[in-house]
Amino acid sequence: MKNNLKIAIAGLGTVGGGAVKILLQNADMLAERAGRNLQIVAVSARNKAKARDFDLSGVTWVDSPLDLPSLDVDVIVELIGGADGIAKELVFAAIQAGKHVVTANKALIAKHGIELAELAEKHQVTIAYEAAVAGGIPIIKTIREGLAANKFSNIAGILNGTCNFILTSMQNEHKDFADALAEAQKIGYAEADPTFDIEGIDTAHKLAILTSLAYSCPLNTQNIHIEGITNITIRDINFADELGYAIKLLGISTYTENGILQRVHPAMISKNSTIGKVAGAYNGIIVEGSAVGRITIEGLGAGEGATASSVVGDIIDIARGAIYKPFAIPVSAIKNIGVAAIDNLVTSYYIRLSVVDKSGVLAAVTAIFADYDISLNSFLQNSHNPEEAVQVVITTHKTTESAMQKALKAIEALDSVIDKPNMIRIEDL
């Protein structure tokens, strides 16, 4: 058997603790699979004194994670988090010291991934980040290796377990957004400041990584159209259900003739589809490739075990000597292939309007849709309660985003339309 693979771990939170437990509890099995012992030689964590449910006696503790790269280790596992600050400093230093890096840090990879990949190439090491996207789902490996024969055309998925948990509990337990968020916070699925998750930023980071990996283009988080889930109301959830849809926060990256269109927004998808049924903290991803057609993968998108499974999977690859280019190809071969604006999107739409007077406004609204050549598919309204505005729901056939945006502006300007219309795209997944 080869020499032990010497591992240093920075960060012993949920994922770090999970990775340590896997490495300690299944050491013999993992050694057989990896072809060598996977030995934790050093760790660094904010609070050394904290009670932990694993035994790290014999392992070197260092106060600063930045002391890890100078140790005699082969791999540094970065589980601190954050696009900049100490995590970034550690990862750059580790690679410069000739250490392989394994990380679950999507913000770091989305922001600095290409630069890190280039540095890793120079130092003949790798930076592996399976755990950064979709928790336990081996989506990086699937795109980079399993489906490497394919020219990719589309990637679409539920990439954020927090949002999916909130939307699922709105759908199944008829909670409104605030209650569902509070519940998610209570059980640890959402942070005290949930902005990153519920505004779609976390999904955008993951999407940018998948886009760059699949299409061999630079990371681009600037040109992602991002809408979060904060405008989704229980009314929309209920209307969606009546129409046969579930509402999910999707990240979608499409190769179009105008360039790559990246978008993150809530979407209505058939509640009977595979992705429409992905519930709670699960993630689900569809990958479409030229040879394979459509592959769908579903699994836990977060949590100790699932994310640690991906971290340790990356460590085993490194131990086996299966060292991949982080973005599948040399950084020098990554090409800018242009950015398609969301204006070009062609899809169907759900529009919910609050109106004061039903009969008058409907003629005006439908006239506006006709002006923009938008053909309507269905129409719903709730029973009139004199105390409340009437809710009118319209779904359209396929049209362009730009036509829809113009129509929505004109509709919003109508006197009888109260509030901004609520628009949710409908996707065939």
Add this chain to the structure above:
Amino acid sequence: MKNNLKIAIAGLGTVGGGAVKILLQNADMLAERAGRNLQIVAVSARNKAKARDFDLSGVTWVDSPLDLPSLDVDVIVELIGGADGIAKELVFAAIQAGKHVVTANKALIAKHGIELAELAEKHQVTIAYEAAVAGGIPIIKTIREGLAANKFSNIAGILNGTCNFILTSMQNEHKDFADALAEAQKIGYAEADPTFDIEGIDTAHKLAILTSLAYSCPLNTQNIHIEGITNITIRDINFADELGYAIKLLGISTYTENGILQRVHPAMISKNSTIGKVAGAYNGIIVEGSAVGRITIEGLGAGEGATASSVVGDIIDIARGAIYKPFAIPVSAIKNIGVAAIDNLVTSYYIRLSVVDKSGVLAAVTAIFADYDISLNSFLQNSHNPEEAVQVVITTHKTTESAMQKALKAIEALDSVIDKPNMIRIEDL
């Protein structure tokens, strides 16, 4: 860039032709991903004169595939098929000549895989067989690498596109088995002699491979409980639908305290579950691991593009120098972990009886179930047509297979029960 990877392909049928097309049409993209050109240098096929929709000028043709190992090639791609005969001879010779092998041959791997892996280790090459199981789904890579941190407990899936196509058209188009089979044969989804597929043998081969890979145990096709789909009638399909189930041919491999239980049989699963909705020629697989929980993957299980995607994916891995042990660990570390008999299975059951006289027989039947401590869950019967036997359907709560088999024997012996009872297991997937 490194030297070209020199490839020889034996067999230019559907999958071979598909692989050639991917390699030729996307040569530049694949070279970037692989880090070197993927060059087809030699081929062998039964009929050189056959019109083909790709251009192999400049490529060496050899009459016998057995001449390929002596050529200056790095990889031999075996797409001839069959557990023995020329395919086997070629693969052994290729490995002995120090060539890597890529194959889609599940029968060969299920029968000789361990022996081949051992020989490959000795000659420091690999034999890669992603295409042998579940077509375009990268299930081998997922188990061997992506989920390598996990102790596996269960693998369950639809692994045969032919059977799934037949069962789906019985379910959706209300065809009987013979018509659905004839349709599958007409459009090329089933062979003239469909035995291998419809009797569950093909599924058993694939299951044995996944079992050995996941649990690090020897290949064992002898101890798989196998039932095909030939006893599934349109009546069962319709009753299943009424009960909320779809009928699928499943391969299931479970790690139990008594050893590995491998079984292939039709099963009723919720028609709303992910696997229950896998339709037509698609395959779907659930993998359960200690850290990751449950991962589900769905994709095309057969066909030119999907299978060729896996073949070329394996070639790219080899070109990249990512050389894995074929069964994830050294052959010397593979351990016999015992075989659990199906008698130990605990599951729910669907039983359909044809009876002459309803009122008399029901008391007798329920008494027999009571004798064996089998508790009943639901009861259905079709409307009485005096010309036909009454169809009585019973579903049970969980019980053991051995109790159920004894009960079925006793029920079959009743005078008023016509024909052998039709039993289909109900699985929670």
